[in-house]
Amino acid sequence: xxxxxxxxxxxxxxxxxxxxxxxxxxxxxxxxxxxxxxxxxxxxxxxxxxxxxxxxxxxxxxxxxxxxxxxxxxxxxxxxxxxxxxxxxxxxxxxxxxxxxxxxxxxxxxxxxxxxxxxxxxxxxxxxxxxxxxxxxxxxxxxxxxxxxxxxxxxxxxxxxxxxxxxxxxxxxxxxxxxxxxxxxxxxxxxxxxxxxxxxxxxxxxxxxxxxxxxx
Numbered sequence: 601x602x603x604x605x606x607x608x609x610x611x612x613x614x615x616x617x618x619x620x621x622x623x624x625x626x627x628x629x630x631x632x633x634x635x636x637x638x639x640x641x642x643x644x645x646x647x648x649x650x651x652x653x654x655x656x657x658x659x660x661x662x663x664x665x666x667x668x669x670x671x672x673x674x675x676x677x678x679x680x681x682x683x684x685x686x687x688x689x690x691x692x693x694x695x696x697x698x699x700x701x702x703x704x705x706x707x708x709x710x711x712x713x714x715x716x717x718x719x720x721x722x723x724x725x726x727x728x729x730x731x732x733x734x735x736x737x738x739x740x741x742x743x744x745x746x747x748x749x750x751x752x753x754x755x756x757x758x759x760x761x762x763x764x765x766x767x768x769x770x771x772x773x774x775x776x777x778x779x780x781x782x783x784x785x786x787x788x789x790x791x792x793x794x795x796x797x798x799x800x801x802x803x804x805x806x807x808x809x810x811x812x813x814x815x816x
Contacts, residue, residue, distance in 0.1 A: 601667050603687060606648045609695040610796075616645070616694040630690070634682040639663055641683050643690065652683055700794040701741055701758040705729075707804055708739055712811055716741075731815045738763060738814040739807055741794075742782070749779050749791065758794040760803070762810035772806075 611628065621628040621643075628645040634654070642653045654666040665676045666683070697703035708714055708729045716727040729739040740761040746753040761784055764772070769790045772778040777798065781789035792803055 601652050603650045603652065606645070606650050606695070609691065610698040611645050612694055612696050616690075619690070619693050621645070621694070632686060633657070634679065634686065637679055637682055639679060641686055643686070650687075652687065654679060654683060698796070700796065700798050700800065701743075701760075703800065704760060704794065704803060704807065705741060708807060711804075711808070714738075731811055733815055736814050738810045740784075744782060748782055749793070750775075760792040760794055760807075761789050762792065762806050763789050763813050764806065764809060765813070768809075 613623070613628070616628050616630075617623060619630070620632065621630045626646060630643040631640060632643070633640045638657050639654045640657055642655065644651045644653075654663040655661060656663060663679070665671050665673070666679055668676075697706070705716055705727065709716070712729075713732065714729045716729060718724050718727055720726055723742075725743045727741045728737050729741075730736055731738050741758065742761070743756050743758050745756050749757075749759070751757075759779075759782060761781055766787050769781075769787065772790060773780055777793055779791040779793065780786040782791045784791075790806075792798070792806070794803075
């Protein structure tokens with residue numbers, strides 16, 4: 601059975617291998633017993649496709665009812681629940697969100713208990729996050745043309761504006777990952793380009809610094 605779980609995720613191969621996946625060519629395969637059943641699951645990751653097959657432990661024969669979507673008997677549903685619990689664990693242990701913008705927005709919500717606001721109807725893809733006490737912006741997520749950053753490239757890119765001490769803004773600007781703030785005070789704000797090569801841990805640290813600076 602195919603699952604759409606990988607549409608918003610990439611596989612962290614190092615973590616997947618540590619979890620128990622075995623790599624053969626472009627595929628990663630995991631064989632794991634489903635607790636409290638007589639079955640085991642074979643999970644295959646190949647590109648953006650994730651498939652799960654359930655087999656009997658004693659015979660290695662495929663448990664066909666698992667793949668029949670309209671079979672909702674209690675026993676089959678309990679096996680599916682075990683398989684889905686395994687997939688949830690795999691998602692937490694082996695996958696990373698491929699959309700950097702969404703990953704960092706999730707961080708803002710979980711780390712600071714703040715929620716995104718889309719204040720501009722004409723650009724619903726742009727979101728602000730405000731601090732809890734002062735109710736002031738500490739993060740602004742936008743999708744803007746590359747040319748707005750002085751980059752000679754067609755199309756648009758996700759960016760993040762954060763507030764930092766002026767000295768740190770000057771230190772970080774490299775015009776590769778960090779840029780003078782787009783549409784904000786360039787002395788106190790920094791624009792971060794949100795692409796797959798972004799240093800997520802560093803950006804999370806900077807978000808925390810922005811939050812604390814705005815809350816002062």
